[in-house]
Amino acid sequence: MKPATRCLLVYPEFRSESFWNYRATCSLVGARYPAAPLGMITVAALLPESWDLRLVDRNVEELTDTDIEWADIVFAGGMISQQAALIDLIELIRERGKPIVVGGPDATSSPHLYHRATYLALGEAEITLPRWLADFESGTLRHVYEAGEELADVTGSPIPRFDLLKFNRYLHVGVQYARGCPFRCEFCDIIELFGRVPRVKGTDQMLAELDRLHGLGYRGHVDFVDDNFIGNQKALTSSFLPDLKTWLEGKRWPFEFSTEASINISDNETLLEMMQSVGFSAIFVGIESPDEDTLKATQKLQNTKRSIADSVRKIYSYGIFVNCGYIVGFDTEHDGVADGILHLIEASAVPVNMVGMLFALPNTQLQKRLAKEGRLSDGFELAPDGAGDQGASGLNFETLRPRVDILRDYRRVIDESFAPDAYFERVLDVGSALDCSQKKLRLPLRYVLRDMRGLFTLLFRMGITKSYRGRFWRTLGKLLRRNPKGLRYSIAMMALYLHFGEFRHYLITRLSDEIGRQENTAVAAPREEAASV
Missing domain, CATH: 3.40.50.280 (Cobalamin-binding domain)
Known part of the structure; x- marks a missing residue:
C-alpha cells in the first residue's frame, strides 16, 4: 500500500x-495572535x-x-x-x-x-x-x-479543517459566507481577485461549518471574513440570517459575530435588526475619505450623499460597534484632509480607525491608471521592509500633493486620533450608545474564567502601570453607570489600546524620520543644482 x-x-x-497585529491585547487571555489562518x-x-x-x-x-x-x-x-x-x-x-x-x-x-x-x-x-x-x-x-478569469462556485467549497487549529492561540476564528463585492472602488483589489458579483454559500453549507466549529468545542467570537458581507442582502435576509438564528437558539447561543460591510448597511433597517438578533457585535467599514470629490473620483460612490457620522451612529443603535478605515494620499485631496478626517472620527465616535497611506495594489484600477500616467515607483509591488500594512508604508507612486505634506497630515491624524484622551472619549461615547439589550452569548465556564483572568490583567496593566490610568478608570466608571449591559464590549475596545497606544508611538517615530528625510532632500536639491551651475 x-x-x-x-x-x-x-x-x-x-x-x-x-x-491589526494586536498581540498585547491577545496576551490578556493567553492568545498569541488575533485571527486563525x-x-x-x-x-x-x-x-x-x-x-x-x-x-x-x-x-x-x-x-x-x-x-x-x-x-x-x-x-x-x-x-x-x-x-x-x-x-x-x-x-x-x-x-x-x-x-x-x-x-x-x-x-x-x-x-x-x-x-x-x-x-x-x-x-x-x-x-x-x-x-x-x-x-x-x-x-x-x-x-x-x-485560474485566469474563472471564479469558483463557492457552494462547492468544503468545510475548512478547523480541527487543525489550536483554538486557544487565537482571539477569534474566521468563516466565509461570500466572496466578491458589487462596488468598483479604484484602489481595491478584491473586485480584481474575486469579482463584482458576490458569490454566497448555501445556508445549509454555512451552518454545517458553524456546526463543525461547535462540535470541536469552540465558543465565542466568529468573524465572517467576507469582502463585503452585505453584497447579497436578499440572500441574507430571506434565508441565511433567519436560519442562523434558529440554529443559534438550538445550540444555546455559542457564538457572536463580526464582519466587514459597506456603509450602506445603515440604509437597511431590516438587515440591521436581523444582524442584531443573531449576535453581530462589530463590523469594519471602509470610509476612506470625508471628501465627496475624492470618494467620487475613486468610485467609492456608496459613501457619498450621506452623513457618514449619522450612518455609523445608526449602526450603534443596533448594538454593533464599528471599526473604520481611512486613506491619506488620494490625488484629489487637499491640505485640509487631516482636519476633515479628525472631525469625522470625532463626530462618528469610532474608537478604532485604521488610517493608512494610499498604496497602489497590483492589478487594481488605480495601479493601471498610475502606470499609464508614468507615476508608479520602481518595484511598486514590493512590500517595504519593516512595513506590515499601509499604516507604516504606502505612496508607492509619484503623488500630486507634495509627499511631505501628505506625511505631515498623516502623522497629525495618527497623533491626535490615538491620543489617550481622544481614544477613551470615543470609547465612552460609543459604549454609552450601544444597544446591547439583545446580546445572548452564553460561554462555558472555562471561557468565563479565561475572560475574568484577562479582565484582572487588563485592570492591572491599564489601571496601574500605564500613564493614562486615570482616564481609563474614569471611562470605566462612567460606562458601568451608563450602560452596564454593554460593558463587555466597551472593555474590549479599551483593551485594544494596549496595542494602539504603542503603535501610535511607533508610527509617529517612523513618520517623523521619513518627514525629516524628505525635508533634507528638499533642502539639498537646490544646493546641488546651484553647485552644478
Missing part, C-alpha cells in the same frame, strides 16, 4: 508592526483525505527542522504584508530539498515575485488545486496553474 503523502501547510508570519485550513480541506496534514502558523508557533524533514511537500500562501516572509520560506524549503506549492492573493497578483516556488497555484484554490492534484497523481506536474 502506498504511504500517505505528508503535507506541511505553513502560514507565513506578519513580521512587522501593524494596526482560514485560507490555509480551506486549502487543507481540498487535499485528499488520505494525506497526512500538519499546520504550522508562524504567527503563533515556530517552524522547526523536524517539521520540514517530516514533510513530503509544503503548501504556503499569503497576502502582500506576508510577502518577505513567504519569499524567505520558499528559499528555506528549497534549501532542504522539498517541493513547495505557493498560492494566495499576493502570488496571484505578483507571480513573478514567487517564481522560485516549485509550483504556483494562482487564483482560487477550488479551481487550481484539483488540477494540480490530478497532475500530481499522474506524474505530469508543471510549474504554474492559473
Whole structure:
C-alpha cells in the first residue's frame, strides 16, 4: 500500500508592526495572535483525505527542522504584508530539498515575485488545486496553474479543517459566507481577485461549518471574513440570517459575530435588526475619505450623499460597534484632509480607525491608471521592509500633493486620533450608545474564567502601570453607570489600546524620520543644482 503523502501547510508570519497585529491585547487571555489562518485550513480541506496534514502558523508557533524533514511537500500562501516572509520560506524549503506549492492573493497578483516556488497555484484554490492534484497523481506536474478569469462556485467549497487549529492561540476564528463585492472602488483589489458579483454559500453549507466549529468545542467570537458581507442582502435576509438564528437558539447561543460591510448597511433597517438578533457585535467599514470629490473620483460612490457620522451612529443603535478605515494620499485631496478626517472620527465616535497611506495594489484600477500616467515607483509591488500594512508604508507612486505634506497630515491624524484622551472619549461615547439589550452569548465556564483572568490583567496593566490610568478608570466608571449591559464590549475596545497606544508611538517615530528625510532632500536639491551651475 502506498504511504500517505505528508503535507506541511505553513502560514507565513506578519513580521512587522501593524494596526491589526494586536498581540498585547491577545496576551490578556493567553492568545498569541488575533485571527486563525482560514485560507490555509480551506486549502487543507481540498487535499485528499488520505494525506497526512500538519499546520504550522508562524504567527503563533515556530517552524522547526523536524517539521520540514517530516514533510513530503509544503503548501504556503499569503497576502502582500506576508510577502518577505513567504519569499524567505520558499528559499528555506528549497534549501532542504522539498517541493513547495505557493498560492494566495499576493502570488496571484505578483507571480513573478514567487517564481522560485516549485509550483504556483494562482487564483482560487477550488479551481487550481484539483488540477494540480490530478497532475500530481499522474506524474505530469508543471510549474504554474492559473485560474485566469474563472471564479469558483463557492457552494462547492468544503468545510475548512478547523480541527487543525489550536483554538486557544487565537482571539477569534474566521468563516466565509461570500466572496466578491458589487462596488468598483479604484484602489481595491478584491473586485480584481474575486469579482463584482458576490458569490454566497448555501445556508445549509454555512451552518454545517458553524456546526463543525461547535462540535470541536469552540465558543465565542466568529468573524465572517467576507469582502463585503452585505453584497447579497436578499440572500441574507430571506434565508441565511433567519436560519442562523434558529440554529443559534438550538445550540444555546455559542457564538457572536463580526464582519466587514459597506456603509450602506445603515440604509437597511431590516438587515440591521436581523444582524442584531443573531449576535453581530462589530463590523469594519471602509470610509476612506470625508471628501465627496475624492470618494467620487475613486468610485467609492456608496459613501457619498450621506452623513457618514449619522450612518455609523445608526449602526450603534443596533448594538454593533464599528471599526473604520481611512486613506491619506488620494490625488484629489487637499491640505485640509487631516482636519476633515479628525472631525469625522470625532463626530462618528469610532474608537478604532485604521488610517493608512494610499498604496497602489497590483492589478487594481488605480495601479493601471498610475502606470499609464508614468507615476508608479520602481518595484511598486514590493512590500517595504519593516512595513506590515499601509499604516507604516504606502505612496508607492509619484503623488500630486507634495509627499511631505501628505506625511505631515498623516502623522497629525495618527497623533491626535490615538491620543489617550481622544481614544477613551470615543470609547465612552460609543459604549454609552450601544444597544446591547439583545446580546445572548452564553460561554462555558472555562471561557468565563479565561475572560475574568484577562479582565484582572487588563485592570492591572491599564489601571496601574500605564500613564493614562486615570482616564481609563474614569471611562470605566462612567460606562458601568451608563450602560452596564454593554460593558463587555466597551472593555474590549479599551483593551485594544494596549496595542494602539504603542503603535501610535511607533508610527509617529517612523513618520517623523521619513518627514525629516524628505525635508533634507528638499533642502539639498537646490544646493546641488546651484553647485552644478
